[in-house]
Amino acid sequence: MVKKLITFSLKNRFVVLLISACLFGWGIYSVQQNPIDAIPDLSENQVIVFTEWMGRSPQVIESQVTYPLVSNLQGIPKVKNIRGASMFGMSFVYIVFEDDVDIYWARTRVLERLNYAQRLLPQNVVPTLGPDGTGVGHVFWYHLDANGMDLGEQRALQDWYVKFALQTVPGVAEVASFGGFEKQYQLVLDPLKMQYYNVSMMEVMNAVKTNNNDVGGRKFEMSNMSYIVRGLGYIKNIKDVEDIAIKNYNSVPVKVKDIGSIQMGGDLRLGIFDENGNGEVVGGIVVMRYGENADKVITAVKEKMKEVEKGLPEGVTFKTSYDRSELIEKAIESVKGTLIEEMIAVSIIVLLFLFHWRSALIILIQLPISVSIGFILLEAFGISSNIMSLTGIALAIGVVVDDGIVMVENAYRTISEKQEEMDNNQ
Template structure:
């Protein structure tokens, strides 16, 4: 058998040389274009569902958030397992798909099912999908520094400028911000003043929410004779105290 192969190869040198060149070229092409990871991605094909409901115990999170989501996701095609983890104020649900399932197809099916599950969750609880990256996709850390700027300003620069620029880069699934002070407005409530005006904390919350609404144009009557037409009104949260003073002053005059 071996002698026949040797004889055939000796009599067909051109064919043997051509096959050798084809195999060599294919090997070189594979070496050049083969994707190589420093850390191979051995994670499962999964979709993560994150739900935040701050201030609730793990038992309440498990009963009112995690259980409805896990139950509703049962029966999805090509799903190997549905795992969950409930902790204080947060719920994580991991939907494990078969390895041959496309990631974006899996995320689409989960989103379709979550539309029906949303009605079973408590008011104000909105689940969100995790990034479409794997567990080893964390590739880069950076810091935002600047002399003379406080942590709140640096965090604002990160959230409103740098993060959007990096998110536009091809292949970036998520840019997560850690540290600094997130800009916020705080209202310090004095219980004695609330008691004096016969108000509750809910009244203050409702007043702040209403003060930050945008309304269309209307006609306002002043002094029973003058009319002023407003084309557009945009209330800002910072001007809440001004409107509050005006309202109290108008109430006192009446």
């Protein structure tokens, strides 16, 4: 079989060169299409269900949220395992699917089952699906460099401007904010004043909730003009909260400021984000969508950040905290450098020992085609180009070089011996 293959190749050199050129072109296309990442994705094929019920203990979360969800999510097709975790105010349920299951089919199945399971949860407790990313999807971290700006203002800038802009980048599943303070209106009530005016906590909560709202009226016509009546009631500042009326006491309205004080503060924090011991900063984590090209996503995020930076307040800029593209580029450069070094070394060795440039040319053609076939197989089997696969290719280059040198030297020696026999016979 091998003899016939060699004979065919020698008699049909043009066909062999054409096949080699096609494989090389296909390899270049596979390199461009194959997702490039630094870290191999070994995470499980899972869907995360997150439920928030602030103020409740882990025991209450476990019994009223986590357990009903885990019980009702069982039975979904192609599920390997379901794990639940409860903590203060939060519940996490991890549904692990078989490896060959499409992630978006799995998310749809989980969402269908959640529509039924939500009826068993407490009122106003809504479970949500986590982002469609993987365990290695945190590809880019950044923070704001804003000297003199309050941490609350930085967090508001991140949550209401930067985050929304970066989430529009193709391949980004989520931009998770960190650091700073989430602004909120805080009501500090005086129990003695509440008792004096006979006001309960629920009455205060309902009054604030109902007054922070717009209401719609109807349209009426007057003097050939149409007017639409609306009630504008959204809270804009602390004074608006203070002037909210709760009830009447001896025909006098009792307002929020009569039973307590209002202040602007930050939400409860479970940790801080510090930059090299220089103080707190505010920023975000870019989570890549499942199966995307990390290098392209990071490049697109950086381009978008240049546009977003133009709209930031004066003196506010972006700083990179973690950039995986640097590791990706170094891994690619390592493979390129190894390939070039091997090609130069082989050429020198063959020319020194054989003094035959065509023999060196054979190996020089063999190396890039072999690497191209490797990327074709990576693309065919759905394996990303990462440190592990690129290292394997770099190591394989040495084996290919050794084989090429042995085969060329053997062919050169055999041809020389045959030529000597023919010369002696003549």
